[in-house]
Amino acid sequence: MAQIKVDLKRCKSCGICIAFCPKNVYAVNKEGGPVIAQPELCSKCNLCVMRCPDFALELEV
Amino acid sequence: MKETWQIVLAGEGGQGLIVAGIILAEAASIFEGKFAIQTQSYGIATRGGSSSAEVVISEKEIIYESVEEPDLVLALTTDAYEQYAGALDKNAVLIYDAGLVDTTKIEKVTAKTYGIPFTDLARELGKVTVANIVSLGTIARLSDAVKIDSMEKAVLKRFGGSAAELNKKAFRLGIEFAENDSMQ
Amino acid sequence: MNGQESSKVFMQGNAAIAEGAVAAGARFYAGYPITPSSEVAELASQKMLETGGVYVQMEDELGSIAAVIGAALTGKKAFTATSGPGFSLMQENLGVAILGEVPCVVVNVQRSGPSTGLATKPAQADVMQACWGRHGDQLVIVLTPASVQECFDLTVTAFNLSEQFRVPVILLADEIVGHMREAITLPRPEELKVVNRKKPDCAAEKYLPFSPSSDGVPPLASFGSDYIFHITSSMHGESGYSQNDPANAGEKIKRLFSKIEDRLDEFVLYKHYYDLQEDLDLLIITFGCTTRPARAAAMRVGDKKIGVLQLITMWPFPDKIVAQAAAKTRAILVPELNLGQVIREVERVAGKQTPVYGLHKSNGEGFKPSEIIARIEEVTK
Amino acid sequence: MSEQNASWKEYIKESMLPQMWCSGCGNGIVLGALARAMAKLNLEKNKVVVVTGIGCWGKADDYFTCSALHGTHGRALAFATGVKAANPELDVIVLMGDGDGVTIGGNHLIHAARRNIDLTVVLLNNNNYGMTGGQASALTPLGMVTSTTKYGNPERDLDICSLVDAAGANYVARGTVYHVPQLDKLISDGINKKGFSFIEALSPCPTHFGRRNKLGDAVKMVKTLKENAVNVNSSQAQEGDLKEGSFLIGKLAERYDDDFNTAYEKIRQKIKTK
Secondary structure, eight states: OOEEEEOTTTOOOOOHHHHHOTTOOEEEOTTSOEEEOOGGGOOOOOHHHHHOTTSOEEEEO | OOSEEEEEEEEETTSOHHHHHHHHHHHHHTSSOOEEEEEEEEOSSSSSSEEEEEEEEESSOOSSOSOSSOSEEEEOSHHHHHHHTTTOOTTSEEEEETTTOOOTTOOOOOSEEEEEOHHHHHHHHTOGGGHHHHHHHHHHHHOSSSOHHHHHHHHHHHSOGGGHHHHHHHHHHHHHHHHHHHHO | OOSSSOEEEEEEHHHHHHHHHHHHTEEEEEEOOOTTTHHHHHHHHHHHHHHTOEEEEOSSHHHHHHHHHHHHTTTOEEEEEEOHHHHHHHHHHHHHHHHTTOOEEEEEEEEEOSTTOEEEEEOOTTHHHHHHOSSSSOOOEEEOOOSHHHHHHHHHHHHHHHHHHTSEEEEEEEHHHHHOEEEEEEOOGGGSOOOOOOOOOSOGGGOOTTOOOTTSOOOOOOTTSSOOOEEESSOBOTTSSBOOOHHHHHHHHHHHHHHHHTTHHHHOOEEESSOTTSOBSEEEEEOGGGHHHHHHHHHHOOSSOEEEEEESEEESOOHHHHHHHHTTBSOEEEEESSSSSHHHHHHHHHOTTSOEEEEEOOSSOOOOHHHHHHHHHHHTO | OHHHHHHHTTTBOGGGOSOSSOTTOTHHHHHHHHHHHHHHHTOOGGGEEEEEOSSSGGGGGGGBSSEEEEOOTTOHHHHHHHHHHHOTTSEEEEEEEIIIIIIITHHHHHHHHHHTOSOEEEEEEOSEETTTTOEEOTTSOTTOOBTTBTTOOOSOOOOHHHHHHHTTOSEEEEEESSSHHHHHHHHHHHHHSSSOEEEEEEOOOIIIIIHHTTOOSHHHHHHHHHHHEEETTSHHHHTTOOOTTOEEEEEEEEOOOOOHHHHHHHHHHHHHHO
């Protein structure tokens, strides 16, 4: 299972990772930022990491 | 021999006056070790429009760079002739292009005056643009600002190679005509 | 040239500038041709190819000075030449070179303005612009040549000062000097003093591009070397990253002045055509193309003691030299081809006891000695 | 992918993060794409110079671990031209926004492309001047609202890729912050390509352009980029069947002409052998 790390100090809660995840891994926290809700669905496509404008996500395989 | 020569080469853009001025000053400074400064005045167009080169040649350091009272004027257009002819005194030398300049408007000229058809002579040599070099031959012959030999060296320094023969011919022709004209 | 002896050559002022630049080690030129400076570009385009340098003809003067700065940061000695209209366009990016402490040389062969003005005619009306033209507090060095020999010599000096102080140096020539031709002596390479910028010798990761040495000038690395560094047009700290702290900004601006002003005595250049110990009836203060007619005028006025002081380092203004000279003359005359720029500095320095007279001309013509003589007669009556 | 993740960090100065841009600004995405492109090509950091102008995207140089020159508004290409012409060994990457690179600096763009100097431009197009409050730029479309066109822009925008192509660049491409794997590749191909390379990256400015034109939040704006982009290799693009508002993405032009430095050295060789 993929380990996704969210650095909330960098995250600006734009919601891009959540909206464009092809597998709906993320849910929304109360600031609008990501919560890793269904990590078992992650296909490790890495698109959330690449699309994060804030370098706040890291995918550990 | 004059200590300082103030020379004006006047005409219009495209007649090679600035090149002639450079050759003259280079003959004096590089080939004779004198002091020489060349300056110029020109309009915004490369061809046409008034253009003139000034050369000061001296045995001693030249403080002010421009011509104040010309000792020798070369006039290659009527405008240039009219600008200078009346104002020169009797010790000055006035050389004009007899084929191009209309001298009728200036009634009294006291300078020693020589009219030589530089442009026509150049045309006969096959290249109208060497009129400036023909006139340098005349200037070398009619003044002691620079020696004929140094001027010829300076001409050949600038126009070596394939152009050398023609320019040498042009230069010699200017000397020859100056001699004929002064004997008249 | 045989490489053994210093050689005498006949050349134009603008050509001597290009030759001087090459002799000083310049290997990059970016410019946009403009009368009456174009011969510098023409010769530079040839010389750069021949000497292993690079010439780029840019799309405008904004770009020319920017490219010069970029090249200078790779370690090359770089320069550009222009005239009034182009010099105006360079002002903003000259500020980058000042704040970023990038050595480079800008030649302005002054012509008659304002605007397109008399494009082929001389003037000296860009003095204020050369000294003060940029926005913001800043200091540059301005040198003014009066002969073809000085065009060569001062271009070398301009590069040397630029490298020494990490500052742009402006060679403020004029149409008369730039287009005049005379024989000059080219020094042998070993006779020439050439200064190169101080490079860092610390470990690469310790390098701070704006951390000054004891002389106030920080060593400058080159892009592409082991040293990785930032240069910015924004206010920055020693690391080269932008910084808004007022204390840092205040210190930095002060250092941009002090690194030069503290050493002005070492490089202030001038010539005096009289005995400095002598008491004068009149001192004529000249620069650039006013020098020769003023000297001729001074020589021809027989009944008065007239000295000519030629300013070469125009900026920072040589206060000390002018004040000393002002103290030993009854009056001062400042001829200039503008309606009054250098005279303001002279008045500021000379003090109230020495009257300062101007002779100003702004019609596209240089001075004749006779005009200066007439003014001498007026002011020494 | 994971190997890349490890190495892009070499090129991003993590001590400077979080970056300064607004939430949902696409600048950070393009920054990442560029860092990954550098990592993929394994560029030597001390041989890379990032040159920027003024604007939001002009601050990008702060986040790289290589050398940088942050110049004046519109002049980044001119500074970069000096760097590259003087030292052809350097990889010079020029970051400009639409205001910086196209509007005030448009003339340098035309001539850098014509000169075919071996630079890589990543032009971030967010349709307005973001840093100074969302004023209109040359890439603000007709009718759109900005802080200087409150009732709609009377001027048309420019197809900047076509212009750069017409000016003779060796490589011209367009990408978006949605199509980010493609953007990575377009940038690394651009860096790899000798001669002038130009990559237009379409990116949302939700704070100004999005808000004033009611285009929704960052997510909505990125969705719009997704929907309107047509890959240049798709059948739709081949048939020229483009709806209004849609645009081509991918490699749009490629040439193999000598870059400036090569052409210059050829002339030098010619005079040497004379």
